[in-house]
Amino acid sequence: MTAPARATTAHTTLTERLRTRIEHTVPQGQALPDRQPAYVRSWVYVFGVLTLSAFLVVLVSGAILAVGGLTWWHTSSVGHFVNSLHLWSVEIFFATMVIHLWGKFWMAAWRGGRGLTWVTGVLLFLASIGTAFTGYLSQTNFDSEWISTQAKDGLNAVGIGAFFNVLNPGQMLLWHVVLLPFVVGLITVWHVVLVRRHGVVPPIDAVAPGETVPGDAPDLSTASQEEARP
Amino acid sequence: MQLATVVMDAGGRFIDWGVLHVSVGNLIVVLVMLVVFALVLVLPFPGEREEQPRGGSR
Ligand code: HEM
Numbered sequence: 114m115t116a117p118a119r120a121t122t123a124h125t126t127l128t129e130r131l132r133t134r135i136e137h138t139v140p141q142g143q144a145l146p147d148r149q150p151a152y153v154r155s156w157v158y159v160f161g162v163l164t165l166s167a168f169l170v171v172l173v174s175g176a177i178l179a180v181g182g183l184t185w186w187h188t189s190s191v192g193h194f195v196n197s198l199h200l201w202s203v204e205i206f207f208a209t210m211v212i213h214l215w216g217k218f219w220m221a222a223w224r225g226g227r228g229l230t231w232v233t234g235v236l237l238f239l240a241s242i243g244t245a246f247t248g249y250l251s252q253t254n255f256d257s258e259w260i261s262t263q264a265k266d267g268l269n270a271v272g273i274g275a276f277f278n279v280l281n282p283g284q285m286l287l288w289h290v291v292l293l294p295f296v297v298g299l300i301t302v303w304h305v306v307l308v309r310r311h312g313v314v315p316p317i318d319a320v321a322p323g324e325t326v327p328g329d330a331p332d333l334s335t336a337s338q339e340e341a342r343p
Numbered sequence: 344m345q346l347a348t349v350v351m352d353a354g355g356r357f358i359d360w361g362v363l364h365v366s367v368g369n370l371i372v373v374l375v376m377l378v379v380f381a382l383v384l385v386l387p388f389p390g391e392r393e394e395q396p397r398g399g400s401r
Contacts, residue, residue: 154390156383208372213382 137308146309152316157220160213161308167206168301172294179290181283184253203245214238222314225321230311233304240297247289250279257282277308 177195178185185192214234216222223231245263250257261279268274278284315321356367367371 154388156386160383173389204372207378208379212376212383215380328370 138306142313143309146191149313150315150322152319153313157216158313159218160209161305163209164206164213165301167202167209168203168297171199171206172298174202175290175294183251183286187253203248207241207245210238210241217314220316221313224314224317225309225311227307227314230304232309233300233307237297237304238302240293240300244289244293244297247285247293250282250285251289252281261285 173193178199179190180188181192181195186196187193189273216230217234249260250264264279265274268277270281277288312321358367358370366371
């Protein structure tokens with residue numbers, strides 16, 4: 114912060130400490146920036162936000178399904194429509210997430226202190242798969258019945274069947290609509306805050322604004338290339 | 344692809360190719376994703392403007 118705030122750096126109260134913590138979560142002006150470095154002008158960088166948008170449609174359509182009840186979509190054409198919205202937004206969510214993953218993998222987007230961003234991405238991928246699996250168990254049809262009887266043997270074999278019982282539709286539905294979406298939502302916020310904190314990763318060998326070394330990487334083997342950069 | 348066989352039964356259509364066993368639906372989704380990824384890399388981003396390549400707020 115600027116000079117006047119310096120006078121109170123003792124941070125005696127919880128409120129002060131929390132305020133400083135919140136203020137320093139992302140650099141000033143980076144929470145919702147309206148300008149980005151030139152290299153961000155590429156479709157590859159759009160897929161994180163596409164994933165985020167699809168996730169919001171998943172949440173809204175899922176919430177409407179919850180209002181309708183556990184078998185609504187079997188008896189009502191409106192329910193069937195909302196169910197289809199839910200399924201197809203999930204398809205788009207996973208497709209855009211995996212394209213996002215491919216993009217970040219091939220640009221080695223964990224460079225420059227962005228390791229935790231990648232790791233939270235991995236957690237998002239795993240938690241989303243868990244959410245989808247419990248969704249399949251919540252269809253209330255022969256498909257979900259079949260899947261649960263197949264899954265139980267594997268889960269019992271690894272010893273978690275006692276508290277994660279795929280034959281219990283109520284338990285699976287609650288994992289699907291409460292616990293796992295909460296986990297995915299929470300890690301998503303963490304993931305996006307980390308991105309805003311570090312700034313979007315520059316392409317390999319490009320110099321980000323404010324950096325002197327490509328990718329912020331203190332790799333001396335690339336030092337000779339630096340002079341060629343703008 | 345000549346080894347591939349399409350198996351049709353009540354449970355859906357599947358492609359069997361060596362160790363690979365995939366439903367036609369899933370295969371289409373995977374192929375579409377690969378096509379989209381290829382397009383993402385080659386298509387220009389709209390709204391090309393000649394501006395200074397520095398982020399104003401950074
Ligand atoms: C719920 C799923 C996800 C959402 C909503 C999401 C969202 C985002 C957003 C909005 C960005 C900003 C930059 C961009 O879009 O290119 C981003 C960056 C990033 N994501 Fe994800 N992401 C998700 C899953 C993943 C997964 C599965 C991975 C990889 C395992 C991953 C790795 C990364 C990395 C490394 C960055 C930082 C790259 C940079 O700084 O440019 N994300 N994510």
